[in-house]
Amino acid sequence: MSSEKNVGRRLFLGFNYVLLGVIALLCLAPMWHTLAASLSSPVELNASRSLLFFPVGDLTFKGYEIVFANPSIWKSYLNTMLYVVGGTALGISMTALGAYTLSRRYFMPANTLMLLIVFTMLFNGGMIPNYILILKLGLYNSAWALLLPAAINVFHLIILRSAFQGVPAALEESAKLDGANEIQIFLRIILPVSKASIAVIVLFIAVMHWNSWFPASLYLADRAKFPLQIILREILIDGNTNMTSGGANAAISIYKSLIKYCTVIVSTLPILCVYPFIQKYFAKGVMIGAIKG
Known part of the structure; x- marks a missing residue:
């Protein structure tokens, strides 16, 4: 048998x-x-x-030579790096603070607030009200129009809240007996214990900002502030390659397909290089807090 x-x-x-x-x-x-x-x-x-x-x-390697000869690529690359670093730092800070507050057992309004927050994930005002809001707040054509609305993602908040709730209460009680306050408990106990989940959220936020192009197309008017994905969209969809090499115009139709492939490789390579270093936290971080027993 x-x-x-x-x-x-x-x-x-x-x-x-x-x-x-x-x-x-x-x-x-x-x-x-x-x-x-x-x-x-x-x-x-x-x-x-x-x-x-x-x-x-x-x-x-002619395609890569032409791509890197395009000044818009370098400028948009730098813009995207700034948006990714700034957006990831802001996003993980706001999400972790919100998740910690909503995960406290003694915080009575936590469940009610969580229901209201989840409601915003299911229903929102839509594109036009958001656009009007950005205009009224004076954020139009600024980096804050891309960073602030995306500072907290409800899905990320739910994952971190579940992870923080999974931290044994005995650790917090021991820290309080030693005289630790809420800030010390958050920084020295909750964050180190939940580093796997935090690493996953950092990856989610970074990839989200790296791939984001639609908010920039709505809220940015200055081409000098465009992220890489806007330039990539122009090349892939609009056929706008702006190919220059050695000061001479090389915008020949024969190179257009080659340029598109090279641009895709250039735009995805950084994420592919970063992911292997944190992929070991991926499955573990997503599952933390999801298993009860």
Whole structure:
């Protein structure tokens, strides 16, 4: 009987490995195609209509040269980095403080406030009222129009609140007996114990700001303040490449497809480099506070 169970378990595990491997390949195929296309010859790339596993034609970095010769790329890259760093710092600070307050057992209005906060996640005023609000507050065409409305995400707040509620009460009681106040408990006990969940929220917020383009298209009028995703959208959808190399105009239609692939690689590379360093916290951080028993 045990041998039959072992055979069944091996078959089940083998099926899972094969299925997960196929899913992984399907997820990696577009990324690999984009990388191979960005290193391909522009003439061969335009003629190709199939999925690429290797660069077609002669290996070339011409697309990357043209992309980095575009001054809008560098300026928007810097803007995006500022928005990501500032938005992540503001977001995790506000979310952690709000989650800590709402997770306190002795804070009587916590459940009522949480219901009201969750209501805003399900129902909101919409795009036009938000636009009018940004205008009335004097935030239009400023970085604050991108940072303040996104400072607290209800989903992130729920995750951190659950994580903080999962911290054993004995730790807080021991700290209070030693004379610790609320700020010390928050900084020296709650945050270190919940670092996995905080790392996940930091990743969520950073990726959100990195990929965000719609708020910038609404609230920013000055092109010098555009994030990278706006420039990427112009290249991918509007076909506006503004390609210059060595002071000469290189805006030739043959390079447009190559430029699009190179721009996608340039815009996603930083996130791909950061993610492996914090991915070990990902599953653990999401599940903290979700298991009760």
